[in-house]
Amino acid sequence: MGACAKPVNRLAKPLGIAALFVxxxxxxxxxxxxxxxxxxxxxSAAVWPxxxxxxxxxxxxxxxxxxxxxxxxxxxARRAFFGRGLMISLLGAPFLLPSIVAVLGLLAIxxxxxxxxxxxxxxxxxxxxIYGLNGVLLAHVFFNLPLATRMLLQGWQAVPAEHYRxxxxxxxxxxxxxxxxxxxxxxxxxxxALLVIFMLCxxxxxxxxxxxxxPKASTIExxxxxxxxxxxxxxxxxxxxxxxxVIGLAAAALAFxxxxxxxxxxxxxxxxxxxxxxxxxxxxDGxxxxxxAFFVGLPLLxxxxxxxxxxxxxxSGLWAAFVVSLVVALVSTVLALGLSLALARLIEIxxxxxxxxxxxxxxxxxxxxxxxxxxxxxxxxFASPFALALPITALVNAALALPIMxxxxxxxxxxxxxxYGRLAEGLxxxxxxxFRLLTFPQIRPELGFATGxxxxxxxxxLGVITLFAPPDVQTLPLLMYRLMGSYQMEAAAGVALILVxxxxxxxxxxxxxxxxxxx
Amino acid sequence: MxxxxxxxxxxxxxxxxxxxxxKPNQTTAILGPSGGGKSTLLTALAGFIEHSGDIHWQxxxxxxxxxxxxxISMLFQEHNLFPHLSVAQNVGLGxxxxxKLSGEDQAKVEAALSRVGLAGxxxxxxxxxxxxxxxxVALARALLRQKPIWLLDEPFAALGPGLRLEMLELVxxxxxxxxxxxxxxxxxxxxxxxxxxxxxxxxxxxxxxxxPTTAFFAKPSKELRAYLGK
Numbered sequence: 001m002g003a004c005a006k007p008v009n010r011l012a013k014p015l016g017i018a019a020l021f022v023x024x025x026x027x028x029x030x031x032x033x034x035x036x037x038x039x040x041x042x043x044s045a046a047v048w049p050x051x052x053x054x055x056x057x058x059x060x061x062x063x064x065x066x067x068x069x070x071x072x073x074x075x076x077a078r079r080a081f082f083g084r085g086l087m088i089s090l091l092g093a094p095f096l097l098p099s100i101v102a103v104l105g106l107l108a109i110x111x112x113x114x115x116x117x118x119x120x121x122x123x124x125x126x127x128x129x130i131y132g133l134n135g136v137l138l139a140h141v142f143f144n145l146p147l148a149t150r151m152l153l154q155g156w157q158a159v160p161a162e163h164y165r166x167x168x169x170x171x172x173x174x175x176x177x178x179x180x181x182x183x184x185x186x187x188x189x190x191x192x193a194l195l196v197i198f199m200l201c202x203x204x205x206x207x208x209x210x211x212x213x214x215p216k217a218s219t220i221e222x223x224x225x226x227x228x229x230x231x232x233x234x235x236x237x238x239x240x241x242x243x244x245x246v247i248g249l250a251a252a253a254l255a256f257x258x259x260x261x262x263x264x265x266x267x268x269x270x271x272x273x274x275x276x277x278x279x280x281x282x283x284x285d286g287x288x289x290x291x292x293a294f295f296v297g298l299p300l301l302x303x304x305x306x307x308x309x310x311x312x313x314x315x316s317g318l319w320a321a322f323v324v325s326l327v328v329a330l331v332s333t334v335l336a337l338g339l340s341l342a343l344a345r346l347i348e349i350x351x352x353x354x355x356x357x358x359x360x361x362x363x364x365x366x367x368x369x370x371x372x373x374x375x376x377x378x379x380x381x382f383a384s385p386f387a388l389a390l391p392i393t394a395l396v397n398a399a400l401a402l403p404i405m406x407x408x409x410x411x412x413x414x415x416x417x418x419x420y421g422r423l424a425e426g427l428x429x430x431x432x433x434x435f436r437l438l439t440f441p442q443i444r445p446e447l448g449f450a451t452g453x454x455x456x457x458x459x460x461x462l463g464v465i466t467l468f469a470p471p472d473v474q475t476l477p478l479l480m481y482r483l484m485g486s487y488q489m490e491a492a493a494g495v496a497l498i499l500v501x502x503x504x505x506x507x508x509x510x511x512x513x514x515x516x517x518x519x
Numbered sequence: 520m521x522x523x524x525x526x527x528x529x530x531x532x533x534x535x536x537x538x539x540x541x542k543p544n545q546t547t548a549i550l551g552p553s554g555g556g557k558s559t560l561l562t563a564l565a566g567f568i569e570h571s572g573d574i575h576w577q578x579x580x581x582x583x584x585x586x587x588x589x590x591i592s593m594l595f596q597e598h599n600l601f602p603h604l605s606v607a608q609n610v611g612l613g614x615x616x617x618x619k620l621s622g623e624d625q626a627k628v629e630a631a632l633s634r635v636g637l638a639g640x641x642x643x644x645x646x647x648x649x650x651x652x653x654x655x656v657a658l659a660r661a662l663l664r665q666k667p668i669w670l671l672d673e674p675f676a677a678l679g680p681g682l683r684l685e686m687l688e689l690v691x692x693x694x695x696x697x698x699x700x701x702x703x704x705x706x707x708x709x710x711x712x713x714x715x716x717x718x719x720x721x722x723x724x725x726x727x728x729x730x731p732t733t734a735f736f737a738k739p740s741k742e743l744r745a746y747l748g749k
Contacts, residue, residue, distance in 0.1 A: 419598050422567050427664075428587025433617035441603040 011431070016346025019339045020356065026399055027363045030374020031245065037238035037377050047236075049215055050223040051243060057133060057208075057219065058201040061140035062194045068141065069148035069193070070186070072292050075285035076149065077156035087289065088153075090296055091146035096453070097300075098460025098503055099143070099206040100477045101496045104484070105299030106130070106139055108306055115302070135211035140204065144197040146296060151196075155189035156181070195255040202248060203367035206462040206477070210484065220244045221369045228467055234377055241373040245366060252365035256358070306490075307497025313490040314498075315483060317474070321495075322502065325475040328390055329458040329506060332397035336454050337447075339398065340405040344413050357406075364403040368396045372464035389468035393475070396464045401454035408453075412446040413439070448514015452507040459503045476502065521668065521700060523726075525572035528556070528563050535559055537726035538572075539719065543667070546691060546701040547729055548711035551721035552746050557704040560726055561670045564702070565593045576668065587616070592661040593670040597677075599657035600645040606632070606656050607641030613660035631659040635689065651675075651682050655689075662693060669694060669701045676705075683707075687714050708747065712736065722746065 076087065094102065109115050110130050117127035130138055159181055172180065205221045212218060218226075220240050227237040343360065347353040375392055376385045385392070416439055424430075424438055440447070462477035469478055476499045483492035521541040528535045535556035541547055549557045563570045566586040574581045576590050592613075600609045610628045611620050620628070632641055635655040645653055654674050661669055671690065675683045687703075691714040694701045702719075705711060711718050717729035722742050739747065 420601060422562075422565075422586070422593075423595065423598060423601075425567070425586040426565060426591075426593055427612050427660075428585075428616045429612065430587075430616070437604065437608075437612075437618055438601060441601075 012345050012349060015342045019342035023363060027366050027371060030371045030378055033374045033378040034238040034241050037234050038242050047240060050218050050220045053217060054202060054219040057136050058198045061137055061201040062197040065141050065144040065148045065197050066190055066193050068145050069152050071288045073149045073152035075288045076153055079285050087293060091149055094143045094146050096456045096503055096507055098477055098499055100210060100462045100480050101303060101500050102142060103139055103207060103210040104493060104496050105303040106142060108302035109298050110138060131211055132217040136208055139207040139211060140201045148193045148197060151193045152189050155185035191258040195251060195258060199251045203369060205369055224373050225466060228376060237373050238377060241370045245370045248365055248367050252362060303496055306493035310490045310494025314494045315491045321474045321476045321479040325459055328394045329455045331394040332458045333451050333455045335398035336401040336405050337451055340402055340409055344406060344410050361403060368400050368463055372396055372467050376467060385468055386470040389473050392468055393465045397458040397461055401457060404453055405450045408446050408450040412443040416442045445514045448511045452510030455510055456503040456507040459506055522575040526570055527572055528559055528570045534724045539728040541729060543700045544698045545716040546703060546714050547717045547719055548715035549702055549704045549719045549721055550711055553706060555722040557721045558672050560721060561672050561704055565591050565670055590666050591668045591670060592664045592666040594657050594674040596673050600653055602645050606643050609656055610660045613663040627663060631662045635659045651678050667699055669699050671703045673704050684713060
């Protein structure tokens with residue numbers, strides 16, 4: 001055996017291993033730092049409410065999002081209507097929307113002085129209160145109902161058209177249709193949707209920071225933030241971070257157990273031909289679609305309207321914050337891109353590729369906030385963590401983007417290898433020439449999409465930066481939060497609009513750059 | 520002389536054994552039922568899959584040589600061109616894998632394209648060409664690489680019968696000009712009769728030693744009769 005040599009670029013393996021090492025250190029060193037600082041001897045009593053609230057809000061958010069997504073996805077799957085494509089695009093928007101901006105939009109609609117409270121006042125009812133659990137759930141459903149809908153919709157669209165034709169021919173009863181089509185789709189997609197949303201809500205810091213608070217509505221991450229920022233109590237912060245880590249890993253392990261989660265940006269093409277013309281279900285589907293469009297669309301419109309008003313009240317320091325955000329976003333995107341390309345290649349050429357991939361995904365299931373806390377404790381004895389706010393934010397944002405990038409780039413890279421690997425090897429195309437002449441042009445669309453997502457998410461992120469930033473350093477989301485904290489809502493709305501425009505603009509530019517080649 | 524010595528390829532439950540010598544500077548057709556291992560044999564020669572035994576070309580072992588270092592150009596059934604590179608760039612890869620082509624190189628590319636009947640098409644992208652034209656581009660590249668062994672894995676199978684014979688004739692002409700040794704996988708006996716001097720039959724896990732084409736069809740073996748359905 002061994003009569004044929006695989007001409008793997010000599011650099012690929014060392015580069016990949018170096019990248020793996022970087023990621024492992026980036027995640028494990030903070031975790032070790034946390035373990036060394038946390039006091040042994042059980043979880044202190046003050047932590048229990050935070051754990052309880054974290055689990056409660058994450059479970060409720062997941063269940064409500066998926067439950068509401070079932071009728072919505074079903075309606076989208078079986079109705080063809082004008083604006084269906086627009087509706088599906090609208091459902092993609094919250095994923096890119098910076099969470100602090102979304103909170104502002106939700107407050108404008110559902111808040112104490114929002115549109116609905118004004119309406120209720122007309123009939124003499126008191127204003128709505130969305131601080132606390134209600135508000136956290138509202139924001140989480142706003143973000144994750146669209147995500148759950150897209151995941152379920154992919155399940156329904158995977159059912160072959162012939163099956164529906166058969167059902168129509170045989171005139172199957174609704175109960176039989178449910179057993180044949182809906183039940184298997186839900187069994188396949190619902191568990192992973194629930195777990196993905198649970199994990200996202202576990203570590204959605206910005207929403208809870210803005211809408212939660214107080215002992216009754218404080219998550220573990222919020223408690224970490226308070227311990228670090230206000231009490232400078234490293235031991236409790238470490239203990240909390242370890243609890244967060246354990247819950248996160250347990251959820252990640254469950255998610256792996258229930259199989260692959262959905263692909264983002266997968267085909268959500270045409271609805272199937274529907275022969276059901278009964279009035280009742282049609283009205284019901286219509287009502288669901290209209291309600292969903294309002295639920296997702298109204299806060300977006302509010303952001304636009306308030307933002308345009310707020311443009312006259314833009315605060316000083318806006319452009320400095322914009323430049324800081326942009327630089328952090330670009331640096332973290334470049335870092336994530338370099339790491340994910342090196343890692344994807346390593347997974348491809350290594351004998352233990354599968355194990356490496358699993359290891360990576362588990363590492364990256366660690367919440368960025370946990371990594372941030374660990375880094376804080378790690379750096380504290382040597383330098384002021386506050387002085388390193390921006391580099392650390394860029395690094396943690398890169399770690400956040402890494403799994404998304406790997407998920408998008410890995411299939412593209414295997415496709416190139418499958419279609420053109422032998423031809424390239426036969427011609428001696430290797431190393432940089434292979435990347436420049438073959439890989440890059442072929443994966444350019446995926447590269448554009450992945451870097452666009454990474455840049456937009458980093459631009460809008462309000463997480464680790466809150467742990468580290470001294471008063472004179474701010475990103476756009478942090479500036480917005482500080483303005484909201486001092487009740488300068490008009491200025492905050494103006495900043496929000498600039499922030500959304502920058503996030504969506506970055507995504508658009510990268511994504512368009514990817515499509516530009518038209519290969 | 521291309522010598523396959525105790526070659527054995529194992530892929531799961533699939534096995535293929537070959538032990539034979541192939542004459543240089545002529546065309547040998549590789550014929551046999553689909554799934555029999557014709558393509559696998561070529562793929563192993565080109566260095567893409569593992570095997571035991573050895574392969575010698577002009578007395579030198581190919582053991583451990585990367586595909587690009589072997590004295591071999593291979594044409595696949597499809598995906599012979601990179602769709603995002605122009606026709607001229609695809610051919611130019613045969614001269615310089617990093618595509619840093621000198622003026623002289625570019626003249627060679629243009630000459631190779633004229634030789635296969637595609638003069639002036641250098642700037643086109645492959646998707647603007649027909650299936651037959653695309654395989655001509657791949658042939659032009661093989662011409663420039665000047666490797667002594669050509670492996671063709673049914674590259675014309677998707678073409679109509681008239682066009683297929685025309686392409687085979689072009690290949691045979693070019694092969695004769697370069698004095699190359701050509702192994703052509705096909706499942707059509709008329710292809711073999713048309714251009715091959717000898718035939719290797721591959722079936723039931725075995726590649727049989729080459730037989731001169733006329734003798735091969737005049738006195739068909741049991742396996743060949745089964746394959747031809749006679």
